[in-house]
Amino acid sequence: MTHTRNTPDQASLRRGWTTGSCATAAARAAWVAMRYGDFPDPVTITLPAGQEVAFSLAAHGHDGAGGAWACVIKDAGDDPDVTHGALIRVDLHPGMAGAGITFHAGRGVGTVTLPGLPVAVGEPAINPVPRRMIRAALATGDDHDPDVRVTVSVADGETLARRTLNARLGIIGGLSILGTTGIVVPFSCAAWIDSIHRGVDVARAMGLAHVVGSTGDVSERAARALYALPEEAMVEMGDFAGGLLKYLRRHPVRRVTVAGGVAKISKLAQGFLDLHSRRGQADMAELARDAARAGAGADLVAQIASTHTVAAAFALATAAGIDLGAVITCRAWGVGRTVLAGSGCALDILMFDRAGALVARHGPHDVD
Template sequence: MTHTRNTPDPASLRRGWTTGSCATAAARAAWVAMRGGDFPDPVTITLPAGQEVAFSLAAHGHDGAGGAWACVIKDAGDDPDVTHGALVRVDLAPAAPGTGITFRAGPGVGTVTLPGLPIAVGEPAINPVPRRMIRTALNEGDGRVPDVQVTVSVADGERLARRTLNGRLGIVGGLSILGTTGIVVPFSCAAWIDSIHRGVDVARAMGLVHVVGSTGDVSERAARALYGLPEEAMIEMGDFAGGMLKYLRRHPVPRVTVAGGVAKISKLAQGFLDLHSRRGRADMAELARDAARAGADADLAARIAQTHTVAAAFTLTAAAEIDLGAVITRRAWGVARDVLAGSGCALDILMFDRAGTLVSRHGPRPVDEDG
């Protein structure tokens, strides 16, 4: 998921439903029909917080072998979710007595292949909360657990999954069925931040001792080439430096690298933990003071204060052979160090230009030391 400078105010936007909610609604409708009733349309389910919500069915039917299926089209509201408009299908089939409710990945739903995720290796990528919601939807309130196989599919899910971080997390073959509240809050980036956390979990479960959080593709490729790390060590943090660092403070690894371009690392140095432009631009007056700390004279510092971009400021200091990057990466290290305090991690900061050339670095040093 990406954002632009024109990202609207989330409070003004329409909320939507997670893939987990859609799968639950489809499962509930199929379950009613499988037990001899008519397919309810709309079908009502209960979200984790207790709200009752209704979904329209896109299609439904019986399989001729005692099972039933139903489909719901995902509505993500005003969120730019890659699965908005996707057809979520659930097939229910009778299972052997005593097996309870089991889950299968149908076409377009992935399978977990790496440790560290909340679902075991080899299981369909249907997260714990959606599983719990579906189990609740198949419970008639008498305490008995039905014996039924639940197969969740997403039309075109394998192609859509290429636009997510699933491959890096070891989820192959399709999408994950996600959701913790059942509701999609527009532009909350909850799915992205959750992917950052799961990436850290996978790296830890694999025993990796060094992870790199990058702000974009260029910095990721450059940092990976510099250190020769496996793909599972690379965390696509985007603008969410704070989201990654705070999680690493609670779930540490021995070494953490933050890699980014000159503008993003400069914002981190100025105390921004959300590096997106909507949180504000870099303070050019502060950047000018950093240039002065690096040796720029008063005239150059004044010119930097009037520039409109961080890249332009770095062009000016480079022409004057002033190492602005050294000051910025040291300050960025201090900001990140404060977030990681007490984790025992070693930390380094890498700053790259748009071509992926290393401009400056600071560290690695233990976060308990002064930078």
């Protein structure tokens, strides 16, 4: 079985705008000012699905050399996005004749340094959909793009990027300009799941055959030391085991390891693909039945069923000499196998304690 997250009612939450939408609005305002002298405020852009939305400008100006710039403050709605409130600035300048629209990373926007991402190594980390949106916003009605240099900046972007997985993905110097729909859906965690996907893409592009998805720093360090893998093989999946495994089913590698603590792996064994506590708690009665499968007597089974935490259940099992971890990792492997079916990946499950000591493992075994 799989479990769904227990989140606030989506209908009651306010949606927001991606960094790509904000950059597009700023670019459009600067473009209009370059051509006609005045800045539209609010400025209207068209999202990929065709909706028209308006943005207020936070600041704007001409640079005295034929260029113009505009700023938009990102509003992520009710989503806990690290870039909520960030100031997105776009500077436009006349480009070289015949160059068309070129994109450049200003301060706070990263540069791609590893293969496998949607833009090439050496390019500014402005993803393909925001690039298309900006091109459309700068359209003149002719059959070719205008010759314009587009420089995107994010105030404090270098600092904000430390709270993302950009460095792991080889995006150095700042944030990525993201967005596929232009809209931020609250609590969709789309940015994190996108980072998981990009982590797999980077590993595959580098020819790495073994990828490790970890639930946190402790399990990542322990798994990396166990297998002596490079950093690029490590994908910080956090609670999104399903996000990793489903993507690997479509984009397989030779071997995948899922590594986590006792509570997270126990939830995976019970069919949770989103392992966050908000999405539901582990079933202690089911954990007690697993203890029985591992050889626990009736008294211990009853004790485990009445505990309130997975850690307490494991402590009871360990004190009694019951290898509960062996049963749990085997069951977690079965859940992962179902998700990966048809991928050809070999899968193993690692369970660590809070100090990073290996508690149990299952696999690697080939997935059908």
